Structures are given as C-alpha cells and as structure tokens.
Amino acid sequence: MKKNILTMICLLSVAVFAYNNVQASFVIRNDANKIMAKFDSQGNLTAEGNFTQNNTTWPANFEGFKLYDPNESVIAAIESDTGNVKIAGQFYTNQLSLTPSNELFVIKDSNGSTVAYFDKWGDLYLKGDYGHTDTDGDGIPDVNEIDYGLDPNDYNDADLNLDGDGQYNNLCEYLHSSNPNDINDAPSGNITICVPHKVDKIQRAIDASIDGDTIVVSEGTYYENIDFDSKAITLKSIDSNDPNVVAATIIDANNTSLDVVAFNNGEDANSILDGLTIRGGQYGVKCSGASPLIKNCRIMMNNLDGVYVTGNSSRPNIVNCNIVNNSGNGVYLYYNKPSSNLPKVIDCNISNNTSCGIRSEGSIFLIANCTIINNSSDGIWFRDESTSTITDCNIENNNQAGISCSGSSPLIQGCRIIGCRYGITSDNYSGWKTFYSRPVIRNCVVAKSTYSGMSINPQVAEVNNCTIYGNTQYGLYCSSNYSNVKNCIIWDNYSSLEGHNLYNCSATYSCIEDVVSGNGNIYTDPMFVNSDSNDFHLWYSSPCIDAGDPCSSYSNEPNGGGGRIDMGAYGNTDEAATSLDADGDGIADGWEHLYWPNDDPNQHNANENLDGDKFNNLVEYMFRYNPTEDTNVPIAVSRMFLSTNKFDPTKNETVTVKYMLNMNANVVINFTDSGDPNNVTKTIQHSAAAGVIQTAIWDGKDLDGLIFEKKYYDVSISADDGDGNAATYDPGTVQLDYDYGITDLVCNPRRVIATYNEFSTISYNIACDSNVIVSIYDPCGVLFTTLLNNASQQQSQNPQQVIWSPRQGEPNNPNSKYISKEGFYEVEVKFPGMREKARHKLGVYR
Structure with a gap:
C-alpha cells in the first residue's frame, strides 16, 4: 500500500474496507507480502511491532498507513516495515456495540457492521482488543512466548505451568500480567477474557481465569464440555439480556455422554452462567454440591435433563431461563435438602420436555413465577418428602398432573393449573418407609383438567381459597372422608358421576354447585369475569365477595377488604374484589343494601338488632343470617384458623388458633395425640364474646413446662353458652416437631x-x-x-x-x-x- 493513496482517502472521506474473508477486514503488508498488522472481522488489531498511544512525533518516511485529521496533522500511523502501531489518542477496547462518532476512518466486516474506527482526535475504538501476532493461536503472542522461553509454534505450551505453582497455567499468567517463570509472581487483578478474541475456547478461558474474572463469549457455536472447576467467575454472552444474542451463543456438547456445563467443586453464587444456549449433552447443567447462579440461559435439547441438581450442599439459583425440549426432565433435583438458602427456580419457562417440567425426589426448594407447560409427564412431580414451595406459577397443558405429590408435602400457593390431565394429585409413597403426603394448597386456580381437578388422599393438610372449575371428572376427589376445604369455589365440574364437584369430602364457607352441607356454604353462580378465557376473578356483584370464613385474614385485600375474606383463588390477595364499607362498621355496604335497599348504609350499625333475635347485625353478617327476620339457630363455632400446621417449641415457636362464635360462650380447646384419641395433651379454657375473632396460643408445653413429644396433634374446640346449648368443631391437625432425638x-x-x-x-x-x-x-x-x-x-x-x-x-x-x-x-x-x-x-x- 502506498502512502499517497492512503492519505488521500483518509483526508477526503470515510474509508470502508470490507472483505469477504471473515478473518481479515484490513491488513498492512511489508515488501515481502508478509502481514505486519491486521484488523480482523471481530474488531481485533494484531501487529508484529509495538503499540503506543498519546504520540506527538511521527516517522518522517515510512511505508504503511498514515491517518491525518482535517487540519492535515498526523494522528495515527501503522508501519509496514516494523509493524509498530502509533496513535495520537488512546485505545478503547472491547466496545461491544460501536456507533462511530467524529470518525475519520471506519473498518467494517463483510456484513457491513463496524468493528473498528479512528476518530478525528486519533482515538482508536475496537470491538475486540489489540495485541501482537500469535502464530500458534494459543492466546499468547509470539513475542511473549519467546520472552517466556515457550515455542511460538506450539499451541499446547500455553496450557502448561512453567513455574510449577500448580494453580496458574502460562496463559493465565500472561493474561494477568504475571511472570510464568516466577513462582512468587501470582496473577492478580480481575480482567475480561473474550472468547474467541483473546482465547479460542471457553474451557481454556476458564482454566486461564482467576476468581472475579469475567469471560465474554461472542456469538457462535462452541463444541465443548466445560467445568467451572470451583472458579468464582462470570461466563456470559456479549449481551445476556438480548434473546437473539443468547440464541446465537451456543455451547454444544455434540451429543456426547458428558454434561455441557458442570459445577462439581463447591461453586457458590459468585460462579455465574449468564445468557448462553446450553445443548447437546447428557445434562445441560449439572450441579453436584455446588450453588451457582444460572440466569438468562436457554437450556435445551439435552439427552437427559436440562438441569440436574444433587447433594445437600447444592443451592443453585436458576433465574429467567428457558429450559425446553430436553429428552428427560427440565429440572431434576435429587435428594437435595440444604438446611438454609434453598435452591430457587424463578421466572423460568420450562416447557416441552419429554418427562416432567420439574422433578424433585427428597428435595426442598422454591419455585416462583415460572411457566411450566406442554411437558410430556407432570408439570411438577414431588416424591419422598419434597417439602418445597411453589408460588405464582402458570402450569398448563402438561400430559399428566399439573402438580403430583407422592409422599411429599409442598406449599402450593397462587398457581394457575389449567388444561392438564389432573390438576393436583396427592398420595402417600411407600419406599424404604412410608412417606405421607400433606400438601398445603392456597389461592390456586385448578381448571379444565381432562380428569379431576384435585385427587387427594386424607392426609392433605389444607385446601384454602382455591377456584376449582370446569374439570371433566371430579372437582375435588378424596380417597376417604376429608373436611379441610375452606373459602373455595367449586363449580361446573361436569362429570355425570355422583358428587362430581366434591367427592367423599366436605367444605365450609365455599361456593359449591352441588348442595353440600357445611357452615357458610353458598350454592349460587360465583360470577367470574370470563371463565371462557380463564379469567376467574370475581365480578363486582359476585355473591362470593366478602363471603368467606369470618375468621380468615383479609388484610391483603384492597380497600380494607370489605371486612371479610372473598371466596376463591383471589381471596386475601391484592387481586381480590371488595365491597365498600362507608360507615366502617365491619359490614359491607352491599350486604346492608341487600336487606335495606332504600336506606343509607350509614343508617345501620354493627350493634343494632332490628329483628329482636339473639344476634346483632355484625353476627348476622358474619354468619350469613337474615337481619330482618327472627333467626332461631343453636350456638355455632365458625371454622378455626391455625397460624401454622407445624411448629418447633424448642425454637420458641407457637401455634395460634383463631375462631368466632355466634353467641357468648365458655370455650374449651383441646390438643389431642393423633395416635391416641383418648390422650388429651393440652386444654385451653376461656370465655368468648360473640362476633369477635378469638385467639388461643399453645406453646407445645405441659403444665410442668416440659415440651411434648414430637407428634401430630388433633385440634378441637367446644363451646357451651351455659343454657344447655353446645357446639364442637374439629378443624384439623398441627405437627409438633423439633431436631432433638x-x-x-x-x-x-x-x-x-x-x-x-x-x-x-x-x-x-x-x-x-x-x-x-x-x-x-x-x-x-x-x-x-x-x-x-x-x-x-x-x-x-x-x-x-x-x-x-x-x-x-x-x-x-x-x-x-x-x-x-x-x-x-x-x-x-x-x-x-x-x-x-x-x-x-x-x-x-x-
């Protein structure tokens, strides 16, 4: 290249060099046609000579490239005889997105994308980095290899360890500017390693990294199996928040029997996998005794599971990942029970996997805000005491159950389970011992299953504030009589079978299409917003608004909650429909308008008793009596609320019982050994006023202050008004548990x-x-x-x-x-x- 041609181009216009050869966008050669400097299509600049910035003097005569500013002052030079690169400004490297500004000379790749440019001040912006010629492509320039005593033509010597420190290979020491011949000079200071710009392979970059480094992988497919090898590093794509970049940045194990990404050496949350596509291995990601952060990834098309987690010390966080089209489970947790900092699967799409979306055996973890759809088996399958939490998940169209609990007791809350074969199933599991299944199911929509909405065994702990709608067979099927169903809507489950909404179980304070006896139940259309489009929120005039158990909390409902919890999946949530209470008497205006349509709601208060019976307006509202006619009913105890179904007195934990009476009475609450009905363990007695929520607290201790044995205890309440009227209620069971034994x-x-x-x-x-x-x-x-x-x-x-x-x-x-x-x-x-x-x-x- 001749000086006068180059300078003329640079003075007159922006010069663009774009070659079809993706390895070279712009080159400087010597007289023997040897390349002395090169801009490649990835925005890297390599040269045989030295790199200097902030230059003010320039060679008078040389062959190569010289760049002038508009005032005809030299601001950059690349010498073809020496390979030296000199600029008036500074080098700006790893500019992942280049938008030229004040540019004088632009270099583009064959697709027309800018990979480097000089501006009018002599600054050089590079998409990649700059360095010396690397003949063997091992990541160490020839000049450094010669200086270290390595062979510039031997690719493998970069991975060796000259000083025998046993920790840092030669490439690591070069990248971190330490001396690979000095055992006392250890790498320090964190850097960004670009693949393939600085290092050709991802695993080689990991091997050459130190804790705190970041490895940035350019778009492309890398046929590798990688192991983080206990490194606290970040491995990411160039833009982990761009789905197109993530889809184009692929680690492919090429259908080997190895895992694509392995965390097997105690990695913690400082080991981060971010924004890559993981495919083609036995497991996409395997965590064995490790707790990395895995986020923004596509984990797909692996021969077994997308993510496999095992070991009690494994606590990975899997966030915002697409885990799809794997030949096994999307996520498989195998006997993973950490004592704290549970593993988490959050904001993930887990779909179209050949087995389960999530499979858990003997594990404890959190699943939140996930979409789990179209998996060939269960959406989520628990077995062997997998006491996990599933909250706010959308689980649809899985070929078996939306959630299956086999010998497990998870908390299932705020989920939408629609269009699966079964919504939720629960049964005991007999392996090396019998595992009992006692899931707690709250605020869930279970709809349009091709079989039953819920199929449970009698050990289930709680079904509370659920909407069970439009299932082909039973709404809620129980293998033996069960009664712990409250504040639910069970409607339009259209099997011709007897008891198609509730089979072999009973409910209270629920809206049920069948006429099922139970305190507080109603039997009228719940009036959803649009059930055809799966919107099961309540219409403003729904009879289910403020119709739930008066003792249930409604503190999370908007506008004060109308004084009483809604029935259905959105009761006691911020999505609840509420009735106004203008006079603040604890009675919804809509209820007052129902009985006194021509009166101002402020005219009536909670304590008045216009019909002259035994009950004031507040009691009649709470117990759904008619305040305009004489109500003659016996004493009644509304369903108790247990603050927990499990507590540990050795940690000063207690269980609180809440309840309400329709008239003043003396109350006895008993806690009885579930295995010995004649053994009343604890008795609490007090006087209770009508219409007011009462509380009783048990600390798990006997009269001598000794903590009772760890067992299940049945809770019962009996009330007597002193005039021969009595009522009893058996709400359920609480587990007293502790670590001692x-x-x-x-x-x-x-x-x-x-x-x-x-x-x-x-x-x-x-x-x-x-x-x-x-x-x-x-x-x-x-x-x-x-x-x-x-x-x-x-x-x-x-x-x-x-x-x-x-x-x-x-x-x-x-x-x-x-x-x-x-x-x-x-x-x-x-x-x-x-x-x-x-x-x-x-x-x-x-």
Missing part, C-alpha cells in the same frame, strides 16, 4: 453382678448437639442415681457412652457397699425441659 439406647452387657465388680456401658445416639440427663431407676421405679445431669454433648457418628457399676452402692446410703435390690433397673436418657426420652432395662444382681 435419642436413638439406639443399649446397655452392654444387659446383665451385671455387683459382687463380681461388673459394670455396663450405656450407649446411645443424639440427633443434634444438646444437653442430656442420664438416670438409673431401681426395680420399684424409684430414682436410684443420676449419672449425667444436664451434661453438654455433641452429635457424632460414634455413640455417646456412660459407664455404670452397681458396686458404687446406693447414693442415699453411704454405708452400703452393694445395691440392696436385685432385679431389672431402668436406664433413662432425656433432654432437660422436654418429655422426649428413651429407656432401656438392665438386669442387676448381687
């Missing part, structure tokens, strides 16, 4: 003779670190001695051990040499302040 208590030997100086070793295991009391009781059941009193012990794989010799005599008789009573003594191990204990017999003879 004693197992494998044995005495070795089980028989000792005191006169032979024999002793017995008492062994036992404890479930967690705790204080223990170890005592001996004589054959008459009298405390003989205490071996450990509130002793601190730590849970271990090995049993705890205490040695006792009967030769020690009787504690209360200092003159005794041996025990005075022969027979079976009893060893007791227990925890202070708790009734939890274990006992074992020990034969003692003289």
